[in-house]
Amino acid sequence: MSGRQIQIKNGKNTLFWENIWLKDKPLCVLHPTLYEWCDDKIITVFCVLDRNGHLNFSRWLPPILFETWMDVLEEVFSFQFFNMDDIVSWKWSSKKVFTT
Numbered sequence: 521m522s523g524r525q526i527q528i529k530n531g532k533n534t535l536f537w538e539n540i541w542l543k544d545k546p547l548c549v550l551h552p553t554l555y556e557w558c559d560d561k562i563i564t565v566f567c568v569l570d571r572n573g574h575l576n577f578s579r580w581l582p583p584i585l586f587e588t589w590m591d592v593l594e595e596v597f598s599f600q601f602f603n604m605d606d607i608v609s610w611k612w613s614s615k616k617v618f619t620t
Contacts, residue, residue, distance in 0.1 A: 525611040528599075531565030533606040541565065542595060554589055557581070568596065 528534050528541045537548040537555050548555040555561065559576040568575065573593040581589060 523610050525609050527607040527609070528565065529602040529604040529606050531569060531601060531606065533608055534565045536563050536565045536568045537561055542592075542599065547592065551588060551592065553585060554581075554592070557585075565596070569601070573597070 524539075526534050526539055526541055531541075534541050537558070538546050538561075540546050543550060548561075554577075557577045557579050559578055563575070573596065
């Protein structure tokens with residue numbers, strides 16, 4: 521998956537936690553405790569938006585983590601989305617297509 525590159529449009533093909541889309545690293549790497557405590561690990565960006573950021577966590581978030589989660593959601597909801605499918609490509613090929 522390290523060669524997979526996503527140009528996010530509507531977020532339907534982009535995993536919220538595990539794909540690189542909001543920053544230069546996946547959110548699961550940037551916020552490991554939030555990821556660990558989240559019950560909705562395999563969820564698309566579109567689904568997070570559709571649920572207004574209401575994800576299920578296995579524990580009550582202490583104030584510092586809750587504030588971090590609110591900061592993440594603020595960034596997510598300020599991201600510019602488009603009414604088009606996400607574009608998935610292979611970054612290590614000149615044609616941007618995975619082949620074996």
